[in-house]
Amino acid sequence: MARTIKIFDTTLRDGEQSPGCSMNLKEKLDIAAHLEQLNVDIIEAGFAISSKGDFESIQAIARKIKRSSVCSLCRAVKTDIELAAESVKDAKRPRIHTFIATSPIHMEYKLNMSPEKVLEKAVDSVKYAKSFVEDVEFSCEDAGRSDREFLAQVYSEVIKAGATVINVPDTVGYMIPEEYGDLIRYLSNTVVGIENVDISVHCHDDLGLATANALSGIINGASQVECTINGIGERAGNTAMEEVVMAIKVRDDLYDCKTNINTEEITKTSRLLSHITGSVVQSNKAIVGANAFAHEAGIHQDGMLKQKQTYEIMCPEMVGLSENKLVLGKHSGRHAFVDRLKECGYTLSEDDLEKAFIRFKLLADKKKDILEEDLHALVSDEIYQVQEIFSLDNFEVHATGEDQPKATVTIKKDDQILSGTESGAGSVDAIYKAIDKIINEKINLIEYTLQSITGGTDALGEVVVRLRDNGRVFVGRSSTTDVLASSAKAYINAINKMLVARGKKRIKATL
Numbered sequence: 150m151a152r153t154i155k156i157f158d159t160t161l162r163d164g165e166q167s168p169g170c171s172m173n174l175k176e177k178l179d180i181a182a183h184l185e186q187l188n189v190d191i192i193e194a195g196f197a198i199s200s201k202g203d204f205e206s207i208q209a210i211a212r213k214i215k216r217s218s219v220c221s222l223c224r225a226v227k228t229d230i231e232l233a234a235e236s237v238k239d240a241k242r243p244r245i246h247t248f249i250a251t252s253p254i255h256m257e258y259k260l261n262m263s264p265e266k267v268l269e270k271a272v273d274s275v276k277y278a279k280s281f282v283e284d285v286e287f288s289c290e291d292a293g294r295s296d297r298e299f300l301a302q303v304y305s306e307v308i309k310a311g312a313t314v315i316n317v318p319d320t321v322g323y324m325i326p327e328e329y330g331d332l333i334r335y336l337s338n339t340v341v342g343i344e345n346v347d348i349s350v351h352c353h354d355d356l357g358l359a360t361a362n363a364l365s366g367i368i369n370g371a372s373q374v375e376c377t378i379n380g381i382g383e384r385a386g387n388t389a390m391e392e393v394v395m396a397i398k399v400r401d402d403l404y405d406c407k408t409n410i411n412t413e414e415i416t417k418t419s420r421l422l423s424h425i426t427g428s429v430v431q432s433n434k435a436i437v438g439a440n441a442f443a444h445e446a447g448i449h450q451d452g453m454l455k456q457k458q459t460y461e462i463m464c465p466e467m468v469g470l471s472e473n474k475l476v477l478g479k480h481s482g483r484h485a486f487v488d489r490l491k492e493c494g495y496t497l498s499e500d501d502l503e504k505a506f507i508r509f510k511l512l513a514d515k516k517k518d519i520l521e522e523d524l525h526a527l528v529s530d531e532i533y534q535v536q537e538i539f540s541l542d543n544f545e546v547h548a549t550g551e552d553q554p555k556a557t558v559t560i561k562k563d564d565q566i567l568s569g570t571e572s573g574a575g576s577v578d579a580i581y582k583a584i585d586k587i588i589n590e591k592i593n594l595i596e597y598t599l600q601s602i603t604g605g606t607d608a609l610g611e612v613v614v615r616l617r618d619n620g621r622v623f624v625g626r627s628s629t630t631d632v633l634a635s636s637a638k639a640y641i642n643a644i645n646k647m648l649v650a651r652g653k654k655r656i657k658a659t660l
C-alpha cells in the first residue's frame with residue numbers, strides 16, 4: 150500500500166521570514182485558508198517570540214483553521230516554548246516545533262554551548278513542550294553539517310522525551326541528494342524509537358537541490374516534507390510544495406507514495422501568494438511559472454495536437470490551471486463578480502466585497518475585458534492594503550521627450566493636502582522625487598518593477614517596489630491602467646508599510 154507523505158507547509162514561517170515576504174494578519178489568514186483548501190497536513194503559522202504581530206497571527210490562524218494542524222516554532226528556550234504554547238492553545242490540532250543547532254560551527258560560535266549542554270537543552274525543551282501539547286516536533290538545526298552519531302543520539306533522546314516528529318534540516322542548503330538520502334537512511338536505521346515517529350525533511354535551496362534532496366529523503370524513509378508555496382524562504386528558499394507534491398503524483402510508479410494535497414488548488418494559492426508578497430514567480434518555474442505548460446516550438450505544438458502526452462507529463466488542469474479566459478466585462482453584475490471571485494479562491498467579507506466591486510466597475514469602464522489575472526490584481530490591491538498614512542490625491546507630469554520631465558504630486562494626510570514639484574531622469578523618477586520631497590522621510594528604494602498583467606495597451610500595469618529600512622524590506626504594489634499612477638501608488642503603499650512598522654517595536658529573536 151502506498152505510504153502517505155505528510156505535507157508541512159512553512160510558507161507563513163520560513164517563507165515569511167525571507168526579505169520582502171512579510172505579510173500582515175489579514176494576508177496570513179487568507180493564505181492559511183488557502184493552505185487548508187489545499188489540504189496540507191500541518192501549517193507552520195509563525196515564530197511566536199519574534200514579534201507581537203507573529204504571535205497574534207499564529208493565534209488567529211489557530212482559531213480559524215480546523216482541518217490542518219497548526220504549528221508554532223520556538224527555540225529550545227522556556228519563554229519561547231511558553232509563548233508558542235499560548236499561541237496555539239485554541240487550535241483544534243496544536244503542534245509545537247522546537248529546535249536547537251547541533252553542528253559544531255553553530256554550537257561553538259552561535260550558541261557557545263558544549264554538545265552535552267545542547268543535548269540537555271533539547272531533551273528539556275521537548276519535555277516542557279510536551280507539558281502543553283501532545284504533538285511536539287523537534288529539529289536539529291543545521292543537521293546537514295552535524296556529526297551523524299551526535300544527531301542519532303539527540304534524536305533518540307528527544308523521542309524518549311516525547312517528540313512525535315523529528316525534523317532533519319539542511320539549514321544552509323549544502324547537501325546533495327545522495328548524501329541527504331543516506332543521512333535519512335542512517336537515522337532511520339539508528340535512532341532508537343524512530344519507528345514510532347515521523348521523520349521530516351526540511352531542505353533549503355542554496356544549490357538548487359531542495360526538491361531533489363527532499364525527494365531523496367522520502368525514498369529513504371521520511372514521512373513528512375517541510376515546504377513552501379512557490380519555494381519562498383530564507384535566501385534561495387525552501388523546497389517548493391508544488392514541485393515535491395507533483396513529483397510524487399506524476400512519478401507514483403517510482404515513489405510508491407501519495408500526499409493528501411488537493412493539487413487543483415495549487416495555481417490559485419501560488420498566484421495569491423505572489424500577489425500578496427509582490428514576489429514574482431519566474432516564468433520558467435516548474436508547475437507554477439507562466440510558461441510551465443506553454444508549448445512554443447513548432448515541433449512540440451505539432452506533437453501536442455496529435456497526442457498531448459508527446460510533450461506533456463501532466464495536464465494543466467491537475468494543478469487547477471485553466472486558460473486565462475475572459476471572466477467579466479462592463480455589464481457583469483455583482484452576482485457574476487462574486488462567482489468569479491470564488492472561482493479564483495476569494496471569499497470576501499461584505500465590506501471588502503463592496504470595495505472590490507466598486508473598483509471592478511471603475512476598471513471595467515477603462516478596460517473592455519476583465520481577465521482572471523486582473524481579478525487577482527484588483528483584489529490584492531484593494532483588500533490587502535495597510536493603514537493609509539499617506540494616499541495619492543493627484544499628479545501631473547509634463548514630459549516633452551527633450552527636457553527632463555517635471556512632476557507635481559499632491560498627497561493626502563488626514564485632512565491635509567500636501568503638494569510637491571520635482572524634475573527627474575524620467576517621469577517615474579520625477580514623481581518619486583516629488584513624493585520624497587512631500588513626505589520628507591529617509592527612503593531607500595531598492596527595487597522597482599513594472600509588468601503588464603494581461604496583453605493590450607489597456608492592460609493593468611502592475612508596479613512592485615521594495616524599500617529597505619532598518620534591515621527590513623517593505624513591498625508596495627499597485628495595479629491600474631495607468632503605469633504612472635501605479636508607480637506613485639505602489640511607492641506610497643510601501644512607504645505606508647514602512648512608517649507603520651517604524652511605529653511598532655519588533656522583539657529581536659534570531660534563529
Ligand code: KIV
Nearest residue numbers: 248288290291318320
Ligand atoms: O532551516 C532550518 O533549520 C529551520 C529550522 C528552524 C527548522 O528553518
Ligand code: ZN
Nearest residue numbers: 163318320351
Ligand atoms: Zn528553514
